[in-house]
Amino acid sequence: MAYQVPYSGISNRLGDEEIKAVTQALGQDTLAMGPSGAEFEERFAEALGARHVKATSSCTTALFLAAQVLELRPGDEVITTPQTFWVTTWPLQARGCVVKFADIDPDSLNIDPATIEPLITERTKSIWVVHYGGQAVDMDPVMEIARRHGLTVVEDCAHVAGGTYKGRSLGTIGDIGCFSFHSLKNMTTGEGGAFVTGDDRYAEMARALGTIHNYGEMREREDPAIGPYRQPAYYKDAHVLRSYTHDYVDGRYLVGNNYRMSELSAALGIVQLGRLDRLNDRRREIAHRIDAGVSGVPGIGIQHEKPYARHVYHLYTLFYQPETVGAPKDDFIKHLQEEEGIEIVIRYFPIHLLPEFRALGHRYGECPVAEKTYFEHQIQLPIYDHLTDAQIEHMIGAVRRGVAALSGTA
Numbered sequence: 001m002a003y004q005v006p007y008s009g010i011s012n013r014l015g016d017e018e019i020k021a022v023t024q025a026l027g028q029d030t031l032a033m034g035p036s037g038a039e040f041e042e043r044f045a046e047a048l049g050a051r052h053v054k055a056t057s058s059c060t061t062a063l064f065l066a067a068q069v070l071e072l073r074p075g076d077e078v079i080t081t082p083q084t085f086w087v088t089t090w091p092l093q094a095r096g097c098v099v100k101f102a103d104i105d106p107d108s109l110n111i112d113p114a115t116i117e118p119l120i121t122e123r124t125k126s127i128w129v130v131h132y133g134g135q136a137v138d139m140d141p142v143m144e145i146a147r148r149h150g151l152t153v154v155e156d157c158a159h160v161a162g163g164t165y166k167g168r169s170l171g172t173i174g175d176i177g178c179f180s181f182h183s184l185k186n187m188t189t190g191e192g193g194a195f196v197t198g199d200d201r202y203a204e205m206a207r208a209l210g211t212i213h214n215y216g217e218m219r220e221r222e223d224p225a226i227g228p229y230r231q232p233a234y235y236k237d238a239h240v241l242r243s244y245t246h247d248y249v250d251g252r253y254l255v256g257n258n259y260r261m262s263e264l265s266a267a268l269g270i271v272q273l274g275r276l277d278r279l280n281d282r283r284r285e286i287a288h289r290i291d292a293g294v295s296g297v298p299g300i301g302i303q304h305e306k307p308y309a310r311h312v313y314h315l316y317t318l319f320y321q322p323e324t325v326g327a328p329k330d331d332f333i334k335h336l337q338e339e340e341g342i343e344i345v346i347r348y349f350p351i352h353l354l355p356e357f358r359a360l361g362h363r364y365g366e367c368p369v370a371e372k373t374y375f376e377h378q379i380q381l382p383i384y385d386h387l388t389d390a391q392i393e394h395m396i397g398a399v400r401r402g403v404a405a406l407s408g409t410a
C-alpha cells in the first residue's frame with residue numbers, strides 16, 4: 001500500500017551542501033581518522049558547550065564506551081527507564097550488570113525521578129536516563145539523588161541533539177552523554193554517534209578505548225631489546241613505538257574496540273550540525289501545528305512541553321483515551337493506517353517486558369505507568385522535515401475523523 005503519509009527512513013532531506021561536503025571528503029588523503037572527524041568533534045563540543053566529544057560509529061557504541069569507562073562490573077546495579085529502545089541497556093547486560101527499572105512520567109514518557117530512589121541499594125552504581133522522544137528528563141532531581149548516593153549518571157541523548165534542560169545542552173549535565181546520528185535522528189551522519197563528557201579521565205579513557213588501543217598502567221621497558229632484536233628505529237607501526245616497548249603493570253588494562261566514525265560521516269555531520277537548529281525549529285513548528293489541530297478532540301491528549309525543556313520532537317506523540325472514544329488503541333491505529341493511509345510506528349515496547357528481561361524475572365506490573373501508557377495511550381505520528389502542508393493537514397483531519405468514526409459521532 002502506498003501511504004499518503006509514509007514513515008520516512010530519513011529524518012531530513014539532504015541537499016547540495018551535504019553532497020558537496022561528502023564529495024570533498026572523498027578526495028581527502030584518508031577516509032579514516034582524518035581532518036573531518038576532528039573538525040566534527042570540535043564543532044559538536046562547541047555547539048553543546050561540552051568539554052570533550054569523541055565521535056563514534058553509533059549511539060550504541062558510545063553507550064558501550066560509557067559502560068566501559070565507568071568500569072561497571074558484573075553484579076553492579078544500574079537504574080534506568082523501561083521506556084526506551086532496547087540498546088540503552090545492552091552494554092549493561094553485556095557486562096553482567098543488574099538492570100533495575102524505575103517508572104515514567106505519563107506525559108513526558110521520561111523517567112520519573114521519584115521512582116528512582118526506592119530502587120537504590122548498596123550495589124547501585126549508576127543511573128542511565130533517556131531523554132525520550134526529544135524532551136529533557138527532569139535532570140535536577142536526578143542529579144541530586146545521584147550526588148547524594150555517589151552514583152554516576154549517563155544521558156542517552158539518541159533523540160535529543162539540540163535539546164536543552166533549563167537552557168543547558170542535554171548530554172552535558174550527567175557524567176556522560178551518548179548521541180545518535182542514525183538516519184532517523186534529528187541530525188544524521190548515516191550511522192554515527194558521539195560520546196560526550198566533562199570528565200578528563202573518562203575522556204582520556206574513551207579516546208584510547210574507542211580507537212583500537214588498550215587503556216591501563218604502563219611501564220617503560222627497561223631494555224628496549226625484544227629477544228635478539230633491537231627496537232626498530234624507523235618503522236611507522238605504532239605498536240613498535242608503544243605497545244611493544246611497554247609492559248602492562250599487574251595485568252591491569254582494559255581492551256578497547258574500534259568505535260570510530262568515518263570521515264564521510266563526519267563530513268556529513270558538520271553540515272547537518274550547522275542546520276540542526278533550523279531542523280529542530282521545523283520539527284517544533286510541525287508538532288505545534290498538529291497540537292493545535294487536534295486540541296479539543298475528545299479522547300485525544302497532546303504531549304506538553306515541560307517548562308524546563310526545549311522539546312525537539314524526535315517523536316511526535318499523542319495520547320489516546322480508549323474509555324472516552326469507546327474503542328481500544330489498536331482500532332484507532334488500524335483506522336489511521338488502513339482508512340487514512342498514515343504509516344504508524346509506535347515507539348517503544350517497554351523493555352522490562354522483553355524476553356531477555358522476563359527470563360531474569362521482570363514481569364508485567366513492575367512499571368505500571370509505562371505499561372498502561374504504552375498499551376493504552378501513546379501513539380506516534382510520522383514527523384520529519386519533508387512532511388508537506390497537505391500531509392500535516394491530512395494527519396490532523398485523520399485523527400479527528402478516526403475519533404468520530406470509532407465513537408459513533410461521525
Ligand SMILES: Cc1ncc(COP(=O)(O)O)c(C=O)c1O
Pocket residue numbers: 057058059060061084085087088130156158159179180181182192193
Ligand atoms: C533511545 C535510544 N538509544 C540508543 C539508540 C541507538 O542508536 P544507534 O542506532 O545510533 O546505535 C537508539 C536508536 O534508535 C535509541 O532510540
